[in-house]
Amino acid sequence: MTTSAVRVDAVRKVYGSGPSAMVALDDARLTIEPGKFVSLIGPSGCGKSTLLRLVAGLEPADRGDVRVHGVTPAQACAAKLIGLVPQTPALLPWLTVLQNVSLAARVNPGAGRRRAAIDDLEERGTGAGPDMRELLRMAGLGEAMDKLPAQLSGGMQQRAAIVRAFGLRPDVLLMDEPFSALDEFTRESLQDQLLDLWDELRTTVLFVTHSVSEAVRMSDTVVVMAPRPGRIVDVIDIDLPRPRNQRLFEEQRFHEYEDLVRTRLHSAWRTADAA
Template identity: 80%
Template sequence: MKVSAIELDSARKVYGHGASAMVALSDVDLSIGPGRFVSLIGPSGCGKSTLLRLVAGLETADGGSVRVHGVTPDQACAAKLIGFVPQTPALLPWRSVLGNVTLPQRINTAAARRRERIGDLGERGAGKAPPDMLELLRRAGLGEVVHRLPAQLSGGMQQRTAIVRAFGLQPDVMLMDEPFSALDEFTRETLQDQLLDLWDELKTTVLFITHSVQEAVRLSDTVVVMAPRPGRIVDVIDIDLPRPRNQRLFEQSSFHEYEDLIRDRLHRAWRSADAA
């Protein structure tokens, strides 16, 4: 039986105690198959970031379970199965672009041995050569700036560097927390193109947080709609649109139909939360 890349079973997270306790996630069930691109969308306070942090091993569930390729998030992180791209790039300011993206490979040499002990990942990774980071940088449009420091880059270039750095470890699961939210629309769409190219080549499972309905539809195989008070999943919508998804996708009526469907589910989620 094929193991899910990400599996949450009645996952629950509560902050605080007693009367002041706040249920961030309430009995969340979610199963994501290997190689899928899944987006989480919902209003602030619905638990998107909490869910991502549970999968990343940055938080511990108070109930239920969270598994990544059949092991705990801590075990998955130790084997470097998980890559993480936050909202801000968090690059080392004293290292060049190339130095930033190659550093994780040099300091995580034991991860491959841990990966060998996890299900079929060792077999799939056997003999796999590390990626050519210069080639990944070139494909991300950074070939001319590999020796520059982060302060010499635009915001879009810094975020591209962070994405290449995360993909450089060839993670089986990539977690992305609104990585394009601070960028202008043109830069955002350019980075979406480059992200989809890298994802298509490396076959990584992606769990992606966004507040943009358009971005969710364009990128995703599946969009998970969440609602607040308490944080929960209210709908799971599969996006049946052809790939590759280039700019012409925006002209198709089917694309806008999915946008309308997701907005409708978000409005329903808000109404149900207000009535609760």
């Protein structure tokens, strides 16, 4: 039996104490198999970022157990199994795009299981670390790699941050609303590029989004959450073929999945309002 990439078992997380205590997550259970793309969706305050932080090992759970490839998040971090893409790109402003992504790969050579795919890219590249040039080109940043972050648009900076995270060779990539600040057109093109990278590398991805369409398009599984207390209310497998290019938007089944997720989200809202 293979070890799950992520296993969250009966996890509870409370912030504060007494009457002001906030149950950010209650009895959360989730299993993600290696190489899967899983999205978390739900109203603001339902515990999406909290769940991501617990899996990243940035905070401990109050109760329950979190495992990443069978070990604790702290051990997984120490073994460089986990990568995190924050909501804002946070590139170093004095380094070029190529230097930014290469620096991260150099200081964090990684021990991830996606090594074979990255090594393959290395062979095709310069041999000096994973070929960040190749990854940047795949992300549509071939022309931008010698520029400074300030010379790039927000969407391009976010793409560089995603390449940087993949370049760290994580086994599990955690992304907290990476496209939320972008316009719809840029967002769709970034979805394309993220899907291309993911198709190549098959890193396990746990992705937070507020967009139903984005969740359905990207994911093997959409996890619907509800607030007060923050909890998982539905786990919906998206049985649509890949690659999921823009033609997917013309498919009726894609819109049926969107409707299903939206319906479950609305009932999550209603139960939260009634609470």
